Amino acid sequence: MGKTLFEKTWDSHVVDKVEGGLEILYIDRHFIHEVTSPQAFDGIRKRGTGLFRKEKIVATADHNVPTINQHLPIQDPLSRFQVDTLIRNCDEFGIELYGLGHPFQGIVHVIGPELGITKPGMTIVCGDSHTSTHGAFGTIAFGIGTSQVEQVMATQCLLLERPKTMRITIDGELGKGVYAKDIILHIISKLTTAGGTGYFVEYAGSAIKALSMEARMTICNMSIEMGARGGMIAPDETTFNYIKGREFAPKGEEFEEAVEYWSTLYSDDDAVFDAEHTFDATEIEPMITYGTNPGMGVGITKSIPTKAIKGNEASFAHSLDYMGFKAGDKLIGKQIDHVFIGSCTNSRIEDLRIVANYVRGKKKAGNVKAMIVPGSKQVEEQARREGLHEILREAGFELRSPGCSACLGMNDDKVPPGKYCISTSNRNFEGRQGPGARTMLVSPFTAAVIAIEGKIVDVRNYVEEGVNI
Amino acid sequence: MDKFKHLKTTAIPLPSQDIDTDQIIPARFLKATSREGFGENLFRDWRFNEDGEPKKDFVLNNTDYSGSILVAGRNFGCGSSREHAAWALVDYGFRVVISSYFADIFKGNALNNGLLPIQVSDEVLDMLLTNVESNPALEIEVDLEAQTLSVPSINLLESFDINSYKKTCLLNGYDDIDFLLSKMNKIKEFENNYRGF
Ligand code: SF4
Numbered sequence: 001m002g003k004t005l006f007e008k009t010w011d012s013h014v015v016d017k018v019e020g021g022l023e024i025l026y027i028d029r030h031f032i033h034e035v036t037s038p039q040a041f042d043g044i045r046k047r048g049t050g051l052f053r054k055e056k057i058v059a060t061a062d063h064n065v066p067t068i069n070q071h072l073p074i075q076d077p078l079s080r081f082q083v084d085t086l087i088r089n090c091d092e093f094g095i096e097l098y099g100l101g102h103p104f105q106g107i108v109h110v111i112g113p114e115l116g117i118t119k120p121g122m123t124i125v126c127g128d129s130h131t132s133t134h135g136a137f138g139t140i141a142f143g144i145g146t147s148q149v150e151q152v153m154a155t156q157c158l159l160l161e162r163p164k165t166m167r168i169t170i171d172g173e174l175g176k177g178v179y180a181k182d183i184i185l186h187i188i189s190k191l192t193t194a195g196g197t198g199y200f201v202e203y204a205g206s207a208i209k210a211l212s213m214e215a216r217m218t219i220c221n222m223s224i225e226m227g228a229r230g231g232m233i234a235p236d237e238t239t240f241n242y243i244k245g246r247e248f249a250p251k252g253e254e255f256e257e258a259v260e261y262w263s264t265l266y267s268d269d270d271a272v273f274d275a276e277h278t279f280d281a282t283e284i285e286p287m288i289t290y291g292t293n294p295g296m297g298v299g300i301t302k303s304i305p306t307k308a309i310k311g312n313e314a315s316f317a318h319s320l321d322y323m324g325f326k327a328g329d330k331l332i333g334k335q336i337d338h339v340f341i342g343s344c345t346n347s348r349i350e351d352l353r354i355v356a357n358y359v360r361g362k363k364k365a366g367n368v369k370a371m372i373v374p375g376s377k378q379v380e381e382q383a384r385r386e387g388l389h390e391i392l393r394e395a396g397f398e399l400r401s402p403g404c405s406a407c408l409g410m411n412d413d414k415v416p417p418g419k420y421c422i423s424t425s426n427r428n429f430e431g432r433q434g435p436g437a438r439t440m441l442v443s444p445f446t447a448a449v450i451a452i453e454g455k456i457v458d459v460r461n462y463v464e465e466g467v468n469i
Numbered sequence: 470m471d472k473f474k475h476l477k478t479t480a481i482p483l484p485s486q487d488i489d490t491d492q493i494i495p496a497r498f499l500k501a502t503s504r505e506g507f508g509e510n511l512f513r514d515w516r517f518n519e520d521g522e523p524k525k526d527f528v529l530n531n532t533d534y535s536g537s538i539l540v541a542g543r544n545f546g547c548g549s550s551r552e553h554a555a556w557a558l559v560d561y562g563f564r565v566v567i568s569s570y571f572a573d574i575f576k577g578n579a580l581n582n583g584l585l586p587i588q589v590s591d592e593v594l595d596m597l598l599t600n601v602e603s604n605p606a607l608e609i610e611v612d613l614e615a616q617t618l619s620v621p622s623i624n625l626l627e628s629f630d631i632n633s634y635k636k637t638c639l640l641n642g643y644d645d646i647d648f649l650l651s652k653m654n655k656i657k658e659f660e661n662n663y664r665g666f
Contacts (some may be wrong), residue, residue: 015659016652018635024652026659028666036551038502049650064500078500085502122666129550129574145552145578147644156648157656161632165572193487194544194570227547260665293487293547315486315542406551408496417519429491429548431514457569 001266002268002314004165005199005234008024009140009265013123022159027120030056030152031108035063035084035410036127040150041089049154056156058089059097062107063128066409067373067400070100070457072450075144079411093236097444104247106376106402109133109344113217114378120235120262127428130222130344130426133412135232136216137239140200142230163229164198167267169205177460179354180215181346181424181443184222185287187279189297192309196228199275202243203269204235207281213242214350215361221345223428226295235264286459288331289428289441291319296428300446301458304329322430324418324437332355337419338450339370340433341444342400343425347375349382351444355397356388358448358464364396365454370399371413373405386447397451409434470583472642477610479536479587481528482601482619488541489548489554490575493654496549507553508560533605538565542589545586546575565611578634581628581644587611587618587629598624613639 003011015024019146020092032040037059051057058283064079074080076240083100091095095194109130112118120138125131130145148158188195199222210217217232223231239261243249247385250258267273283298296319298304306328308316313450320327341347341355352374364370372392374380380402383389406413407425415421417436424447442450449459515527523530539558543637545552545568555578558566564584569591571579577585589597600623601607608621613636619626631639636645649656 002544016655018634018639020632022632022634024649024655028654028662035499039504039552042503043646047607047646049646052656054654062563063496074499082500082502090532091547119666127550127552129548131550143550143574145550145555145574147552147578147581147646151646151649154646155656157649159634159649159653191545194572195571197544228542293489312486314484396482404559408491410496410499427489427491427548429489430497432491435495435514435519 002271004167004267004271004273005138005202005232005265006140007271008245009101009121009123009138010162011112012121018159021161023162024157025160027058027125027152027156027158029117029124031060031112031124031126032057032059032149033063033108033126033128033133034061036084037089037149038082038259039146040153040450041093044153047154051153053156054094057095057153059085059086059095059110060105060111061099062402063404063408065100066402067403067405068414070401071200076411082448095100106378107344107347109221109297109403110375113137114376115247116243118250119243119258120239125158126188126384127284129224130221131220131325133217133344134228135220135223135230135231136213138232138235138262140230140232142223152293162199166199166228166275166277167203168203169178169276169278170203170207170281171205171278172207174207174281175285175460176463177286177445178284179216179443179445180211181291182284182287182424184219185289185294185297185441186284188222188226188295189287193225193293193295194227196226197230201228201231203231208233209236212350213238214348216347219346222294225426226258234315235262247303268363286443286446288385288446288456290325290331291322292322293429294426294441295443298331300456301332304331332458334420334456335367336422336455337367337369338415338419338421339447340406340421340425341371342373342375342405342424344375345426346444347373347379349379352379352383352388352445353386355448356391358445359395359397359452360391362452364397364451367454368451370396370451371400371406373400373413374402376402392467406433408432409437415439422447470644472474473564473583473585473613475612475614476537478538478608479534479606480540480571480601481534481536482539482598483528483539484598485633487544487547488547490551490554491548493546493554494551497506498552499553499643504556505560506514508562511557511561537561537562538567538609538611540594540601541566541568543591543594547572550574552578552582553586556577558643559584562632567594567597580639583639585611585613585639588628589618591627593625593627594621627649
């Protein structure tokens, strides 16, 4: 019997199988950031183990950094202490740190791929659940807790139960105004937030093949929102071309050799998955969420469902109450207050281009506060080189410096209580963007159109021929 | 990590489903650099209003209910990988969470911190929630060695699953790092034969 992409990659990293069906998995790259690492460093110090392979760790400051005046000392004393602690720890243990002010700084899941650190066939972990993003390259990448951060620091390994495998196939061509974000929101709305629990997902099919690397990252990024440990896509020419020439990509002959190996990473024809789902790309609409988990999404012209799925009645009512909506409401025409374009889901250069292309020569609606936070310093610089920042500024968008920002509201970038925020991030949980904030998840294109219109509209009517990438 | 063998206590019911880690501990309280003290902000936005006043209708503010077992709705702990969620529950005083479904990362984090996640069927969960809600004095008994959950007063005796290695860890109070450190020779041997990246 053949093997799945997941099995090929996993098997090549198994150090040993132990009691209770657990396996010791070797980890190739470990990303750390200021929020989930300090307690792990403490643990390492207490145990006195030191770091086993410090060269396999890359650090950045992203979760709680301010997105204005990054050159000044951080105002919030707790955030400053956390970032300073990261600097001190990296210094003490000799870890490469792309901190504030470094040209490579940015959201950890944006910088890994753009620097060519993320490569097919690797195992990658980070104390952040959206580590699944890196799976777009055909890597096994997943989020871990702080105790596991400590494990990887001490031993470069994790003790894990092997997840089951699931394949999600999406065939067909996407309609106009429909993007990768809509694909994944559609899938989660069908499979629910627990539909992937216990599984590692492979995305396949012609609709996935046709996507750029950045769009593939958007899909894999949100695998965790259906409960899956991670998601991956078999590497192909698109992948190889993306990696080629990047800072830490293999060069010359080494690159050719690498491609040869990467080309073996696909699911064999006779490989068997524990679960399979298929979707038709032509049926996917621009999506929007109306509730307080990413599974509560609908096509933008649809109404909010009239009832919850069985057993979820209490949470459903509570959720709509929190959002200020009623079951059966139409979303079209609803006024919104904030637009946030950013997060590791949608803050890459293609996302910024999509937004800039649409808002060029237009002005945001008067009732809207619109903010764009690029995913990294490199994205910010690239946008500047392409003149996107001018276009965005003229349209009335506030342009910030890189960080997680209003994705999780750890810094000052919060949405006020009761306000509606159209957001390109990945989580619409209660209070995620600030206490009482009402988040609605969408694609960057949808966010751009709504920023200009000031209310929810069928964005398909706003696709302009020739500029819709 | 504290050892876990046996526990008999009253429980606190929280029937909401899909309780995500942002509810358990909101991100703005993640700025600490040690593991302690997170219990203070457990379920912060459900427990307190904006001025820090306790919300009367939230179960942790209802003095009728107490105990170190949390009985929670389906799909507990979804969302972020923050281990702070497990720390907050432990710091508050919980040793067991019962639900009919747990998010993967949360489950792992809980086990690494001596917090036992017990998965039961939807029916058993419903029954437990109904009984705990109507009778705050109801005692639940957990025996990790025997892998049983029992409530004699309502004739409930359920066995639960737990990975045998994780069980040994909990019973003895040791963790994955201790185990992995004992395998360093194997790990180095693996590296010697590994193509690497
Ligand atoms: S942008 Fe949001 S989801 Fe992504 S790493 Fe930062 S906090 Fe996590």
